Amino acid sequence: MKKIGLLGCGAIGTQIALAIDSGKIPGMLTHVYDVSKETAIELVSKLNSKPEIVENSHLLSSHSVNIIVEAASQDAVKDVGLSVLQNKRDLMIMSVGALLDESIYAILSDACNHFKKTIYLPSGAIAGLDGIKSVKDELESVSITTTKHPHSLKGAKFFETSQIDLDAICSPTTIFEGTAKQAVSLFPANINVAALLSLSGIGSEKTIVKIIADPDTDKNTHHIEAEGKFGKMNFTIENFPDSNNPKTSRLAILSAIETLRKYCSDDIQIGT
Numbered sequence: 001m002k003k004i005g006l007l008g009c010g011a012i013g014t015q016i017a018l019a020i021d022s023g024k025i026p027g028m029l030t031h032v033y034d035v036s037k038e039t040a041i042e043l044v045s046k047l048n049s050k051p052e053i054v055e056n057s058h059l060l061s062s063h064s065v066n067i068i069v070e071a072a073s074q075d076a077v078k079d080v081g082l083s084v085l086q087n088k089r090d091l092m093i094m095s096v097g098a099l100l101d102e103s104i105y106a107i108l109s110d111a112c113n114h115f116k117k118t119i120y121l122p123s124g125a126i127a128g129l130d131g132i133k134s135v136k137d138e139l140e141s142v143s144i145t146t147t148k149h150p151h152s153l154k155g156a157k158f159f160e161t162s163q164i165d166l167d168a169i170c171s172p173t174t175i176f177e178g179t180a181k182q183a184v185s186l187f188p189a190n191i192n193v194a195a196l197l198s199l200s201g202i203g204s205e206k207t208i209v210k211i212i213a214d215p216d217t218d219k220n221t222h223h224i225e226a227e228g229k230f231g232k233m234n235f236t237i238e239n240f241p242d243s244n245n246p247k248t249s250r251l252a253i254l255s256a257i258e259t260l261r262k263y264c265s266d267d268i269q270i271g272t
Ligand SMILES: NC(=O)C1=CN([C@@H]2O[C@H](COP(=O)(O)OP(=O)(O)OC[C@H]3O[C@@H](n4cnc5c(N)ncnc54)[C@H](OP(=O)(O)O)[C@@H]3O)[C@@H](O)[C@H]2O)C=CC1
Pocket: 007, 008, 009, 010, 011, 012, 013, 033, 034, 035, 036, 039, 057, 071, 072, 073, 074, 075, 076, 079, 094, 095, 096, 122, 123, 124, 125, 126, 188, 189, 190, 192, 193, 245, 247, 248, 249, 252
């Protein structure tokens, strides 16, 4: 049975741990870490099979786990990604925006090759990446329009320099338009999906992102449009937000669970 180390015990980490504990993911959660020890303790208190809480993120992969599952932050990926692979563990990443930093991408990709390990990126809060990957060489334009409630956008780095007051928004308002590369750095906890789209398609400088704050929505909606020699694709995903973290969609959690379930199973693999 595969052994799993968990980095980040928040909304996604908790649901992954519960899915392992219930047997839905046929693996063993052996070690966990969160920058907040109370958060890690709270997560472990919910589990029948108790993993060890380690004292720092680097200790996670020093234990004999098969995979480290990151559900923490882009900084966490930049901090421990390489050492996980050097320790010959696979890595699953949710904070995919970290990979739009070309030097991080190159270091981690080289390390996968060198240490014969794999990085898994679940499709997260969107659908359609199978199609985007297949038509990659024929893609001419890709865009994603993300609509969230203003509360779900709070705390983003973007607002450190913007004059926009989220509390004053009373109708759907476009607050950002730019490249995926800019978006993941200004909204690191909101638009990792744009990084997934960029990495599957035509890159982070050509993937266009629009973010709309809508005070009347109760969903996190992602609308993707892709066009090229192959034809056109449009996907709209209307996600319910997680009850503990409204920035994060339920689909992101379910996609992480499904990716890890596949990793832990010898099974028929469906889809591109
Ligand atoms: N790929 C995708 O489609 C999606 C990706 N995400 C991303 O996945 C990640 C997890 O999401 P979610 O569970 O909802 O987030 P949460 O904020 O609910 O949980 C993250 C937890 O990780 C902790 N943490 C942050 N940085 C570190 C670190 N360097 N080392 C250890 N622990 C750390 C946080 O602590 P503290 O709160 O104290 O910072 C928090 O307890 C986020 O980066 C999010 O943006 C989310 C949704 C979709």
